[in-house]
Amino acid sequence: MTTSDPGPDTPEDALSERDRAVLAVERQSxxxxxxxxxxxxxxxxxxxxxxxxxxxxxxxDHRALAEDPVTVNRLRRIRDARRARR
Structure with missing residues (x-):
């Protein structure tokens, strides 16, 4: 990796604390x-x-998918099913 290639763990690729908190709320029952x-x-x-x-x-957001693929994919399936019913 070169210095011009910051890699996947750089701040611009990270979710904000609020975004992580939103995903955390969604994981709860x-x-x-x-x-x-x-x-x-x-x-x-x-x-x-x-x-x-x-x-x-x-x-x-690809960053959310990388952060929590199980939750994001589950919610995408639900969203897609709702859209298909409309």
Missing amino acids: WSGPGAKERAIREQLGISPTRYYQLLNALLD
Whole structure:
């Protein structure tokens, strides 16, 4: 690797802490209605609407796929199935 080739572990290739937190919330299981939305507000300090906007963008981000392929691929399958039903 040359000095002009920063490699895959450089800051511009890393997800932000917020992006990692969004993926972490998505990995959790939720006990009942409203629990996830409450956790989004408490843990991330954002609205559920903003959370889902960020999550949807992450699903198309190669860095998110590299960070958490199981979660990202699962969510992509769900998203694709919903789109196919429309």
